[in-house]
Amino acid sequence: MRGSLLRRVFPHAVLLIYIGVILFPLVWTLNSSFKTNKEIITSPWSFPTELSLSNYWNAWTGAHVGHYFMNSVINSTVSAIVSLALGTATAYALTRMSFPKLSLVLKRILILALLVPAASLLVPLYMLLRNMHLYNTPLALILPYVTVGLPWTVFMVSSFLTSIPNELEEAGIMDGLSIYGLLCRIIVPISLPSLFTVFMLNFLTSWNEFIMANLFLTKEKLRTLPVSMVAFYDQLNMNYGSLCAAIMISMIPVVVMYLLLQRGIMENIKA
Structure with missing residues (x-):
């Protein structure tokens, strides 16, 4: 009886401990974001004496976190959309169109691209961006992000497209749809759970x-x-409360996106 009870309780206990270890830094950062610098230093484990949003206001305006936040949103959103659009079109061509030799060459190139570490591309990318006069422009980040994300985007979308029956496209062709019509009106709507996951990643x-x-x-x-987090100490003179507030602000898009797309992500994982 005891052995049976232990086998039931032990996995849940280990899981609860794991969840606690994962959530502890997040809870501590959230708690510290409402405390003053003095409270964090003297009593880092206590609750704040009063709930104040001054740290968030200081981080958003004093350290220009709002401006950096919008830069990250624009760069990440544009690069994710472009990677998803190009990757979906490429995956559709590789899985649905008959180019035996060309498809094999493209797949090998994409596999080789996955094997190349992004850090090894820093010097050639730097020189290329310099020569193209794109250094210190938004495209200096968007183009490399698209380049790095495109190979595995193609493979992830391709793995889902292979599960879609060809009969659906044959019916679309009978209705007079072109290649672009098949992709936009049949393939993309069916692939939305997979595309949600790829976009989020x-x-x-x-x-x-x-x-x-x-x-x-x-x-x-x-x-x-x-990048702005590195210079945060100098800008706010080691204001840990505002730094914790900035960290919590940086988590907002991640949490919101997961809440909006969690159903599509779970459906894709089950599939």
């Missing part, structure tokens, strides 16, 4: 990226939110 990858954003954008007005 592309967005999060671009949102959290630091090295390229720090190297390719040196102008302060173009700086993204992850």
Whole structure:
């Protein structure tokens, strides 16, 4: 009896401990974002004496987090949309059109692209952006993000498109749809759960990226939110409360996007 009870309780206990370890930094950061700098230093584990949004206001205006936030939103959204559009079109061509030799060559190129670490591309990308006069422009981040995200986007979408029966497209052809009509009116609506997942992963990858954003954008007005965190201490004189508030602000798009797309993500995982 005890052994049976232990087998039932132990996995749940381990899971609860794991959840606690994962959530602890988030809860501590959220709690500290409402405390003063003195409270964080003297009593880091206590609750704030009063709930104040001053740290959020200081971070949003004093440290220009609002401006950096919008830069990250624009860069991440545009790069995710472009990667998804190009990747979906490429995946459709590879899975539905008959180009035996060309398809094989493209697949091998995409596989090789997946094997190349992004860090090894920093120097050639830097030189290329310099020569194309794109350095310190929004395209200096958007184009590399699209390039890095395109290969695995193609493979993820392709794996879902192969499960769609050809009879649906044959019916569309009978109704007079062109290739673009088949893609936009049949394939894309059916593939929305998969596309939601791919879009979110592309967005999060671009949102959290630091090295390229720090190297390719040196102008302060173009700086993204992850890069701005590095200079946060100097701007706010080690104001830990405002720093924690800025961290919580940076999590807003991630949480909102997951809440909006969670049904599509779960359906894609089950599939």
